[in-house]
Amino acid sequence: MSARLQKILSQWGIASRRRAEELILAGRVRVNGEVAKLGQTAEPTTDRIEVDGTLIAVQSRPTPVYLLLNKPVGVVSTCYDPQGRPTVIDLLPSQLRECEGIHPVGRLDIDSSGALLLTNDGDLTFRLTHPRHSFSKTYAVWVQGRPTAAVLAAWRNGIDLEGQFTLPARVEVLKQQTDRTLLEIILTEGRNRQIRRVATQLEYPVLYLHRTRIGDISIDGSSQRGRLRQQSLASGCYRHLQPAELHSLQCAGDRLPTAEPLVGKATNL
Known part of the structure; x- marks a missing residue:
């Protein structure tokens, strides 16, 4: 066909x-x-x-591979880096590094850490990174200072970034110290370095950004719905997705439009 x-x-x-x-x-x-x-x-x-x-x-045709990686800070989310910096592929054992077509699904910037999917299933990658998706991603974010209630409300409702408002987001205070605040942020969109840009614009710049969950798949082993339970992933470690986790990704992808995409850049958060 x-x-x-x-x-x-x-x-x-x-x-x-x-x-x-x-x-x-x-x-x-x-x-x-x-x-x-x-x-x-x-x-x-x-x-x-x-x-x-x-x-x-x-x-x-290669056997499909689906991995969850806990990306460390200082590692780039690409298959190859012309500057010679370590890549997420370098963190895998040789038998997986040699797996044809394996690549990260989207990106985390070099200064961010946490959950990142890797696969050689290009169809799934396309569906999960489509700009019109509504697949949630959860982050633990330390910001400088103590955001006011008004600032948090504005962040939740949407911020104008270069003429386009961000979608509503869940932003909750988890912990506060004298000069910093730990937030849990859940996004359903993936604009380039979105969290860092919003935080800077609101004058509470990001000190540390860690992605804890992609949909219902968590690097700490917990499940958002209480059904899936896996061992926590240490920084730099990976594991294969379980069938139920893969099914949750495929179901999310099935809800996406089928139109062919325009050529675009991967997303950094």
Whole structure:
């Protein structure tokens, strides 16, 4: 059955859906000897599909891998870093590092830590990072100072960032000290470095940002709904997702629109 090229490349672990789009636009993908175009379809069992001159072997589709990683501060959420900084892929054992197409789902910036998904399932990555998704992510955030009730209300209702308001968010005070406050923040959108930008704009800059949960999947082993229970993950460690956890991600993805995306950048928070 024919399918769009970016979908074929993601399903066979060559690249995430967004990365596949970039490869096509850069002229690095050919179908039957011709440079491919974005939106072009192909039949993977009969058409000759090449990436950078290498024929993809659709008969040897890699086994899907789904991991949860507790990313440390100082590690970049990419597969390769031209500056030579450690990447999330470097934290995996060799047998997983060599797994074809494995990549992070979205990003946490280098100064942030916590829950990050890695997979070679490009379709799932595309659905979970679609800009119109409503998949929640939970953060523990230390900010400088003691935000007032008015500031917290504004943060919850939405803040104008470069002409576009953020979606309503859950912002709760967990702990306060003389010069800092620990907040729990739950977002259902993922704009670039959103929490840090909002906190700076409100004049309570972030001191520490740690993502504790993606949907119902937690690095501390707890479940938002009380059903899933796993061992806590130490910083730099990973584990495979359980079937129920994967099902929760797939169900979230099933609620997303099916339209093809525009090429965009991954999100840092």
